[in-house]
Amino acid sequence: MELKRLPTLAALLLACSMPTMADIEGSADHPLLGRFGDATISAYQASNYAAATLPSGPIADARAVDNQLELEGRVTRIGYRLPVEHTALEVARNYEANLTEGGFDILFQCTGPTQCGRGFSRYVINEGVVFPSAFDRAAFNDNFRALLAMRADEQGTSHVFLYIMEDRPNDRTLVRQVVVESEALQLGQISVKDASALQAALDADGSVIVDGIFFATDSATIEAESAEALEQMAELLRSAPELSVYIVGHTDNQGSLDYNLELSQRRANAVVEALGALDAIDTARLDARGVASLAPIASNANEAGRAQNRRVELVLK
Known part of the structure; x- marks a missing residue:
């Protein structure tokens, strides 16, 4: 979205004199507003x-x-x-x-x-x-x-x-x-990890975040756009029949801890159920656990951090 700078004032705002100190590297006035005088x-x-x-x-x-x-x-x-x-x-x-x-x-x-x-x-x-x-x-x-x-x-x-x-x-x-x-968020930018990437992360770290699993707000209903991520999880389980994992649901800290524990458990259960509905996946290998907001990976003080904390994770048993 291209934005035009606002009309300048003949007085001090935007009619800048030479600054007495240099701006920090990589900075610039915003095109909507600019600066006051010699700031x-x-x-x-x-x-x-x-x-x-x-x-x-x-x-x-x-x-x-x-x-x-x-x-x-x-x-x-x-x-x-x-x-x-x-x-x-x-x-x-x-x-x-x-x-x-x-x-x-x-x-x-x-x-x-x-x-x-x-x-x-x-x-x-x-x-x-x-x-x-x-x-x-x-x-x-x-x-x-x-x-x-x-x-x-x-x-x-x-x-x-x-x-x-x-x-x-x-x-x-x-x-x-x-x-x-x-402005509208440009969706479709998440690159879903394929089965081999999930396996490599489990081998290296013992756990892996599964990007691309989405739930309806305040619900355990899995959204349709989660299909590709679920299929890659299923492919991982098919390719490694000896593998057993925890399916761990995480939430942000909005609401009470007791409620979020119950919601995260329902979401983990929903992932296990969705995987069980796919071919050749034995759900006995999957252990659903919900941990609410007890293991954040970002700050819950803002929506960007809360979005990262709402996630599904695979953890080796």
Whole structure:
């Protein structure tokens, strides 16, 4: 999806002077927005498709957040630094004008802990949800402003979140920016391991994740697109008649542990049943076990990690 840069303002935003420090290697302004004046890029992260969580209202407690927006799409996070004589108010007003001129609606904006809530800064900077915990490290203070904007048009839906803070002890103003361009996920990119690859992984590690097994949401119903992965599991079992394995179901940590233990067991049972329905597969060689979220391979703090944790695994007996 090709996106055009928003119209520039004749004032400070986007009409950049030469930066006093170089941008970090591999970074660039986002084509939707750009930068304020002589800001330089001090942190940068771009993902072709990922999950992003953005605050959508005041936050009193960083550990108990109701006002948040869960998004997926192309995600770009940028950290800018500029001289502290540019106040958070000045920077925020320029961004607000630029976004409005570009057809964005301002969904939420606030100033300091009185409007944003005492937990807002901690949630944005320290919790590793909006930004990775090591992203452009900074201690937060009360001199900040935040803004969330959205634009929906024929090019798609885009969200912009900005957190702008004056760090006067260090003579700088910091801008943290997230842009999420929501678009349909390109499916069909998973390369299902064939029987020989499954065998090689079992020989090397004693276990293997079976990519390409999909279940209906909150269900043990196996989706039709899982057929190829099931057939490769069956071929492995046909080619190695002495092989006995655990079929292990994993979930993310959403919901109670007891419920997820039961769901993961039902999903493991469903895989055994599906394999038993294929030719020449003796289900006595298969031991279904559900372990819920007890063995994660990624963080459950975001949807991208939770998706990795919802999986089926073969483990040698």
